[in-house]
Amino acid sequence: MNYNLSYLRELEAESIFILREVAAQFERPVLLFSGGKDSILMTHLARKAFYPAKIPFPLLHIDTGHNFDETIAYRDALVKELGVKLTVGSVQEAIDSGMVTEEKGYNASRNGLQTAVLLDELEKGKFDAAMGGARRDEEKARAKERFFSHRDEFGQWDPKNQRPELWSLYNGKKQFGEHFRIFPISNWTELDVWQYLAMEKVELPSLYYAHRRNVFRRDGMLLAESEHIQRKPEEKLFETMIRCRTIGDITCTGVWESEADDLDKIIQEVATTRMTERGGRADDKRSETAMEDRKIKGYF
Amino acid sequence: MSMNQELLRFTTAGSVDDGKSTLIGRLLYDSKSIFEDQYDLIKDVSERRGEEGVNLALLTDGLKSEREQGITIDVAYRYFATPKRKFIIADTPGHIQYTRNMVTGASTANVALVLIDARHGVVEQTRRHAIIASLLQIPHLVVCINKMDLVDFSEERYNEIQKDFEQFAAKLDVKDVHFIPISALLGDNVVNRSKNTGWYEGPTLMYYLENVHIASDDNLIDARFPVQYVIRPYNDEYHDYRGYAGTVAGGLFKKGDEVMLLPSGFTTKIAKIDSFDGELNEAFPPQSVTLLIEDDYDLSRGDMIVRVNNQPNISQDIEVMMCWFDTSKPLRERGKYTIRHTTQEARCIIKEVRYKLDINSLHRNLEDRTLKMNDIGRVVIRTTKPLFTDAYRQNRITGSIILVDEGSNNTVAAGMII
Structure with a gap:
């Protein structure tokens, strides 16, 4: 008998351990759900971690209002199947009530506005642990993130003063009013996620598979046609085969020309691609330290 | 790419300027784990700073404050894969004031890479890293003698450093030590075999990392199952279900095994090893599973399930x-x-x-x-x-x-x- 776990099963076991640790150590955890493949992976792992019981925490979606329609349909079907509670924090409502101010211009994005809404929802729900699907391979500031990441009462991250994490001993102790961000899939890479989702036969939103769509080119990226994006006169629409590698706010999520219309082809594509998945995210391109700056303020 | 690859976790340590970040950059670059947009970015930054060539070390610089000081402060995790294995690198700083980060990175590693600058030989920080690797019981230690290009790839210098290190390591509790002469900057013996070290007959660093035997690093003898979480579905279908969820910390657990519950000392049998994917016949480290026991004893988080004849x-x-x-x-x-x-x-x-x-x-x-x-x-x-x-x-x-x-x-x- 061979007592070696394959690396995908080892990553799975580690993530399940973290999810159970959160349920055990915190009073009011919540799982942040964006509709992207990483949060779909998280709900799948959570389902496995607590089987045959239901997932013992609700989901929270911070909705920019600028969604691909497919994302919302997928989210609602999944929530129904899991039998968990979903809370939606609306960036549109935050704008309407004057809590945040919308950016203007061609590259306007609601990405940054999500932070205020997220922190507000965490406070309203008295959540003491928010689980996110961020991975360390995504971005350089995330490469230094802990599994259990402490946030002060302002929701801020202090990258220079993080708690050491050793072995599998996680310290979720905090003062009243503080919370934790938890990243159960920290050690997964993009390719790992795809290989695992394929192995587990997890159903994904159609956006991830190659399909025909109207797009236009901006700053070397392809963006999908949407009522939420103002196009410049020279930005001409054209129809082509594309797919999403990440799914976020439609205004800043680049799409990729691709013929990969099933999981095997996607894995092949991801394994040979020469661009990072966040290479298509305008929100990261704002400066060299865009992610670090946003994370310090309390972004996902 | 096979889905049955093994995962190898290794940690790197070195002094401030002995080329650790360059080595990691080199491993990532030569194993083709660098994406074009990442490469373009560091190329651009290298040019702006007026550096000669592309500074691969920039690939591993994370935080703003670290780039300002040109050093690594925190543990950073890096990922790459070859057709043989998946790798997780815990990249830790070498400064004495960051010993805690070295300890953190070492706590989960199968292999420790210790870097030595061939010009300077074994220095205080080399000794410190080796001691930490031994205290943390990292099973395999690789000593990379770096910057061989700056000592004309001298075999004599290499042997001298190896001897120094071995003399010191004799006092340590390390089982498996390996030496490799490299130049992280030029790539010698990192991924590709060097033409400049004809006298060296050992493997390249990458070959070593891909092939070092790690299957026996887990303890498969002493059965230990710390109860992490109690699963009680509270619904009609699973009315009396009480499952003890956790990750196997050691040994094997099989259905029907006679086990002892700690701290109570009661004995019972394993009724079922449960998982979302169905019942398992046995569980081993580091699987996360759910154990059900035959008798109606009440366990809670922090309790432990062990073998009757093998107790902690x-x-x-x-x-x-x-x-x-x-x-x-x-x-x-x-x-x-x-x-x-x-x-x-x-x-x-x-x-x-x-x-x-x-x-x-x-x-x-x-x-x-x-x-x-x-x-x-x-x-x-x-x-x-x-x-x-x-x-x-x-x-x-x-x-x-x-x-x-x-x-x-x-x-x-x-x-x-x-």
């Missing part, structure tokens, strides 16, 4: 090699802390610091026994309730603890049980 130490008194992390205050003798061990939490009191270890010479200091940040010493602890422990040498999971400060809630120490 059950005691309120433990002795550890402790690394102190807290920046603001030293370890207090008679001080009280929260202690975490497996899924168990208790309070504890520091009974005694037996000695402080000089992590450069291994000298035991019996006079100055104050553990300040980054100090390592042998400490006696008494806990409010019994812990179920093994020696760290036997099992890294059941042999490790952390201390949490009850005021600041910070993780202030890590300990390896003796």
Whole structure:
């Protein structure tokens, strides 16, 4: 008998351990759900971690209002199947009530506005642990993130003063009013996620598979046609085969020309691609330290 | 790419300028794990700074404050894969004030890479890294003698450094040490075999990492299952279901095995090993599973399921090699802390610091026994309730603890049980 776990099963076991640790150590955890493949992976792992019981925490979606329609349909079907509670924090409502101010211009994005809404929802729900699907391979500031990441009462991250994490001993102790961000899939890479989702036969939103769509080119990226994006006169629409590698706010999520219309082809594509998945995210391109700056303020 | 690849976790340590970041950049670049947009970015930054060529070390620089100072402060995790294995690198800083990060990175590693600048040979930091690797019981140690290009790829120099290191390492508890002459900057013996070191017959670093035997690093003998979470569905279908969820910390568990429950000491049998994917016949480390037992005993988080004839130490008194992390205050003798061990939490009191270890010479200091940040010493602890422990040498999971400060809630120490 061979007592070696394959690396995908080892990553799975580690993530399940973290999810159970959160349920055990915190009073009011919540799982942040964006509709992207990483949060779909998280709900799948959570389902496995607590089987045959239901997932013992609700989901929270911070909705920019600028969604691909497919994302919302997928989210609602999944929530129904899991039998968990979903809370939606609306960036549109935050704008309407004057809590945040919308950016203007061609590259306007609601990405940054999500932070205020997220922190507000965490406070309203008295959540003491928010689980996110961020991975360390995504971005350089995330490469230094802990599994259990402490946030002060302002929701801020202090990258220079993080708690050491050793072995599998996680310290979720905090003062009243503080919370934790938890990243159960920290050690997964993009390719790992795809290989695992394929192995587990997890159903994904159609956006991830190659399909025909109207797009236009901006700053070397392809963006999908949407009522939420103002196009410049020279930005001409054209129809082509594309797919999403990440799914976020439609205004800043680049799409990729691709013929990969099933999981095997996607894995092949991801394994040979020469661009990072966040290479298509305008929100990261704002400066060299865009992610670090946003994370310090309390972004996902 | 096969889905049955193994995962190898390794940690890197080196002094400030001995080329650790360049080595990691080189591993990533030569294994084609760098994406074009990442490469373009560092190329652009290298040009802007007026550097010659593309500075691969920039690939591993993360935080703004680190780039400003040109050094790594925190542990950074990197990922790459070859057709043979998946790799997770815990990239740790080499400065003495970051010993705690080295300890953190070392805690989960199968392999430690220690870098030596061929011009400088074995220095204080080399010794410190090797001692930490030995204290943390990293099974395999690779000594990369770097910057060989700056000593004309001299075999004599290489042998001299190897001899120095071996002399010192004889005092350490490391099982498997390997030496490789490399140039991280030029790529010699990192991924591709060097034409400049004809006298060296060993493997390249990448070949070593792909092939080192790690399957026997887990303890498959002493069965240990710390209960992490109790699963009770509370619905009609699973009305009486009571599953003990956890990760196997050691040994094998099979359906029908006679087991003992700690701390009660009751014995029962494993009725079922459950998972979302169906029932399993057996479970081994590091699987996360759910155990169901035959009799109606009540277990909770922190309890442990073990074999009847193979029990851990059950005691309120433990002795550890402790690394102190807290920046603001030293370890207090008679001080009280929260202690975490497996899924168990208790309070504890520091009974005694037996000695402080000089992590450069291994000298035991019996006079100055104050553990300040980054100090390592042998400490006696008494806990409010019994812990179920093994020696760290036997099992890294059941042999490790952390201390949490009850005021600041910070993780202030890590300990390896003796």
